[in-house]
Amino acid sequence: MTPSTFISPPSVDTAVRLLQLSKTYPNGPEQITALQEISLDIAPGAFIAIMGPSGSGKSTFLNLAAGLDAPTSGQVFIGETDITGLSLDAVTHFRRRHVGFVFQSYNLIGHLTVGENIQLPMLLDGRRPDKQWQQTLVDSVGLTGMTERLPSELSGGQAQRVAIARALITRPTVVFADEPTGALDRRTGDQVLEVLRGAAKRFTQTLVLVTHDPHVAATADEVLFLADGRFADKLVAPTSSQIAARLVELGR
Numbered sequence: 100m101t102p103s104t105f106i107s108p109p110s111v112d113t114a115v116r117l118l119q120l121s122k123t124y125p126n127g128p129e130q131i132t133a134l135q136e137i138s139l140d141i142a143p144g145a146f147i148a149i150m151g152p153s154g155s156g157k158s159t160f161l162n163l164a165a166g167l168d169a170p171t172s173g174q175v176f177i178g179e180t181d182i183t184g185l186s187l188d189a190v191t192h193f194r195r196r197h198v199g200f201v202f203q204s205y206n207l208i209g210h211l212t213v214g215e216n217i218q219l220p221m222l223l224d225g226r227r228p229d230k231q232w233q234q235t236l237v238d239s240v241g242l243t244g245m246t247e248r249l250p251s252e253l254s255g256g257q258a259q260r261v262a263i264a265r266a267l268i269t270r271p272t273v274v275f276a277d278e279p280t281g282a283l284d285r286r287t288g289d290q291v292l293e294v295l296r297g298a299a300k301r302f303t304q305t306l307v308l309v310t311h312d313p314h315v316a317a318t319a320d321e322v323l324f325l326a327d328g329r330f331a332d333k334l335v336a337p338t339s340s341q342i343a344a345r346l347v348e349l350g351r
């Protein structure tokens with residue numbers, strides 16, 4: 100199916116639109132279908148969590164929705180741009196400007212200071228960082244006075260706060276977070292989640308979080324469940340117990 104056969108691109112009040120998104124991987128003579136015809140609209144400022152049993156397609160979902168991998172079929176719009184129609188170079192450039200990432204492993208550059216790490220997405224894009232916005236973010240994630248430190252001088256929780264500020268510095272259309280508290284103890288993880296959630300709400304930042312952890316997913320406005328590469332359910336503002344119960348039913 101060519102892109103022109105699909106319906107029109109999303110309006111500006113859709114941050115991310117997935118249209119009949121599918122991904123198959125070769126597996127010897129057969130194929131594994133990791134995602135099957137996923138369609139979803141995410142509103143600007145929404146905070147959604149993606150959950151599902153192991154192998155249900157969460158990583159594949161994130162990789163496709165964020166433009167880190169190409170679908171076998173279907174389309175991904177970020178804002179009004181169909182990123183599945185872009186060349187590899189163009190999608191990399193687009194991602195740098197319009198998509199933020201927070202990974203479990205922080206991915207900070209060791210020889211750059213906190214401040215330089217936060218500015219990095221702007222510098223890589225050849226843009227001058229907005230110092231005032233940077234300071235707002237630094238204060239908002241609780242790193243005031245720490246911008247001259249190196250990553251080796253930070254705790255895990257502080258390192259992830261840097262990663263959150265770095266993800267927000269470009270004012271991206273959407274931030275994807277992949278197990279953002281997976282490397283932290285529960286208390287620190289809760290604080291970091293609160294920072295992430297608080298910043299997203301304060302700056303009306305669209306946030307898509309992929310996690311195994313019901314406690315983490317319960318901080319989202321909505322939880323979408325994948326099973327066998329399809330959306331199996333949605334819970335609005337659920338408790339972690341409700342999420343855990345649903346996961347058991349889906350065969351966690």
Ligand SMILES: Nc1ncnc2c1ncn2[C@@H]1O[C@H](COP(=O)(O)OP(=O)(O)OP(=O)(O)O)[C@@H](O)[C@H]1O
Nearest residue numbers: 124131132133151152153154155156157158159160
């Ligand atoms: N590169 C690949 N090559 C072949 N199969 C793959 C590849 N990546 C994922 N798969 C398969 O696609 C399906 C979905 O995998 P995916 O990693 O998206 O699931 P997941 O929900 O993130 O799993 P987990 O919670 O265990 O990390 C699985 O059956 C997996 O084995």
